[in-house]
Amino acid sequence: MDFDEFREFGHASIEFLINYLSGIRERDVLPSTAPYAVINQLPKEIPEQPDHWREVLRDLEHIILPGLTHWQSPYFNAFYPSSSSAGSIIGELLIAGIGVLGFSWICSPACTELEVVVMDWLAKFLKLPAHFRHASEGPGGGVIQGSASEAVLVAVLAAREQAVASYRESHPELSESEVRGRLVAYSSDQSNSCIEKAGVLAAMPIRLLPAGEDFVLRGDTLREAIGEDVAAGRIPVICVATLGTTGTCAYDDIESLSAVCEEYKVWLHVDAAYAGGAFALDECSDLRKGLDRVDSLNFNLHKFMLVNFDCSAMWLRDANKVVDSFNVDRIYLKHKHEGQSQIPDFRHWQIPLGRRFRALKVWITFRTLGAEGLRNHVRKHIELAKQFEQLVLKDSRFELVAPRALGLVCFRPKGDNEITTQLLQRLMDRKKIYMVKAEHAGRQFLRFVVCGMDTKASDIDFAWKEIESQLTDLLSEQSLVARKSGNVGDLAQHFQIHLGAENATHEKSQ
Ligand code: PLP
Secondary structure: OOHHHHHHHHHHHHHHHHHHHHOHHHOOOOOOOOOOHHHHHOOOOOOOOOOOHHHHHHHHHHHHHHHOOOOOOOOEOOOOOOOOOHHHHHHHHHHHHHOOOOOOHHHOHHHHHHHHHHHHHHHHHOOOOHHHOOOOOOOOEEEEEOOHHHHHHHHHHHHHHHHHHHHHHHOOOOOHHHHHOOEEEEEEOOOOHHHHHHHHHOOOOEEEEOOOOOOOOOHHHHHHHHHHHHHOOOEEEEEEEEEOOOOOOOEOOHHHHHHHHHHHOOEEEEEOOOHHHHHHOHHHHHHHOOHHHOOEEEEEHHHHOOOOOOOEEEEEOOOHHHHHHHOOOOHHHOOOOOOOOOOOOHHHHOOOOOOOOHHHHHHHHHHHHHHHHHHHHHHHHHHHHHHHHHHHHHOOOEEEOOOOEOOEEEEEEOOOHHHHHHHHHHHHHHOOOEOEEEEEOOEEEEEEEOOOOOOOHHHHHHHHHHHHHHHHHHHHHHHHHHHHHOOHHHHHHHHOOOOOOOOOOOOOOO
């Protein structure tokens, strides 16, 4: 492809994206394709001769798009947002076009140095303790990982290596394998699956401690678990706490956890994959309590900071602990500036060798939105979630399961789990909005998350109308069946509602 054609292809692709994103509300958020539909429409081999890019874009429109779940749609209300913005999309294009890998400073000095700059900008913007900045006196700093899972794994592996080294020093009578066999780590039963996975990958059991009724893990629970383990000769290594759990966006009590971790010399990592964006807001300053005492933390810019996937910020109070744990050298990786302070070789801070120029899309996003634009985005999601919460509260057929937290509302139709399951199934079958379920103490519930690049109040109304009208239809159908079979009493108990002429008493929210 020559440069003229490249230009045409590029312009047409941007047009394509603008049409896709501006018309995203017109598409069902979930696809209608059957399994194998995409596979069956595509050739079994690479075309022997090049296809014209117009044919490729046409197939993207007709074969690939119908098989997509539209993550940028405002009607995508599942998981947590995977945010994006015009600046970030262009940034991603430029990263690919410039095509550098920045695993050491010499491989592309600007790649490393821009990352140092944007990570310090972000640390300031989020009001993190100063020792997390590269520009601080100490050994702290930030790095961009691909995902929260990678950041957690890096913390777990580094903590493990630090613990092995220090325990072997104090217990020279024990072999390395004896020490490794005694290691143990902690998190809460509300933490993301990636934490348990990090334990599997690090070959170290992670005890998932019970969070309280309010979904929060506290220091006394950790203290009890560590006490049991120490008494049994095990070696506590790391506690991974969460600010903004995946299920309900609960915030572990970092202050009490950090006191226990300090006492037992246990690494404390905070996974703030979603909620970290709110550290920037003065009205959310409580969330930052205790962060001055943690060893490391991560926050996904691709969740709440309008930078497209993949982009997960990680900060370390003492980066040397990671660098020393992961430093594996080869002659071809050496350069004359290595080891100088302020010039990190980020390959020592991560799992792969190669690394993307992610700092470029962060820089472009931050510059094109400004700090105010970023804060406004987080505030808007919070306001829209409040709007949804009010709609839930006004309809007596529903109940909240946990207090609204940032852009997440956890709710359920009153009654047993079956009605939640059936309601969600109906919504999924209709494909107008997409939510997922979560469960705590045997109770299942729905998670409504504000997502999308430019979600509006009218989108929240649309989603609510879809949810409550589907509950109405579900109850009508169930009551018809019950009347026919004469089981009206059982059904009322099942749904914990009164089946009147219209099946349920509820105050319509509209
Ligand atoms: N931690 C929390 C609290 C999450 O909610 C998620 C995903 O939603 C993750 C970690 C995993 O994030 P990633 O996909 O970036 O690994």
